[in-house]
Every structure is written in structure tokens, then in C-alpha cells.
Amino acid sequence: MERGITRRGLLSTTVLAGAGAIAAASAARSARALSLQPMDAQSRSLYLAACSSRDGAYHRELVAEARKELAGRASDAQIEAAIVRMTCPICGCPITTF
Numbered sequence: 001m002e003r004g005i006t007r008r009g010l011l012s013t014t015v016l017a018g019a020g021a022i023a024a025a026s027a028a029r030s031a032r033a034l035s036l037q038p039m040d041a042q043s044r045s046l047y048l049a050a051c052s053s054r055d056g057a058y059h060r061e062l063v064a065e066a067r068k069e070l071a072g073r074a075s076d077a078q079i080e081a082a083i084v085r086m087t088c089p090i091c092g093c094p095i096t097t098f
């Protein structure tokens with residue numbers, strides 16, 4: 001009786017350890033897939049000044065750039081549709097978020 005419980009206890013501990021090892025391994029794999037880079041001063045100031053603030057000057061700039069880039073190459077509706085689908089390279093939000 002006591003042996004059975006011990007064996008079951010050992011088994012569940014082993015299963016948990018195995019699950020933990022798998023979780024740790026996949027965490028390590030996804031950590032390797034990411035590359036962290038320090039923000040340079042320009043990115044940092046853009047991030048803080050534009051993307052994390054409510055006025056969204058950088059997003060407006062991106063919208064203006066996209067309009068200029070696409071002008072004459074697509075209809076107004078197509079340009080607007082493209083702009084709506086674009087996301088900010090810094091914060092990942094739609095560039096129409098001001």
C-alpha cells in the first residue's frame with residue numbers, strides 16, 4: 001500500500017518534471033527566436049514622443065508619407081484602404097491611430 005503511493009507519487013513527479021523540462025525547452029527556443037536590441041536615441045524619442053502619446057504625430061507623418069507614396073498610383077479609395085491596413089513599425093498599432 002505504502003509502496004503503491006510512493007510509486008504513484010514518483011510517477012507524477014516524473015511527469016511533472018518532464019512537462020517542466022518541455023516548457024523550459026520551448027521557452028528557451030522562443031527566447032532564442034527573439035532578438036532584443038537596445039533602443040537607440042532616435043527610436044526611443046520616436047517611441048516616447050509619437051507612439052505612446054495621444055497626439056500621434058509620427059502616425060500622422062506615416063499616413064502623409066503613404067498618401068504621397070501612393071498618390072497617382074491608385075485610386076483615393078484604394079489609398080485609404082491601404083492606409084487603414086498599415087501598421088506603425090514602432091508600436092505596431094494601425095497608423096490611423098492618433
Ligand SMILES: [Zn+2]
Pocket residue numbers: 050051058059088089090091092093
Ligand atoms: Zn506607432
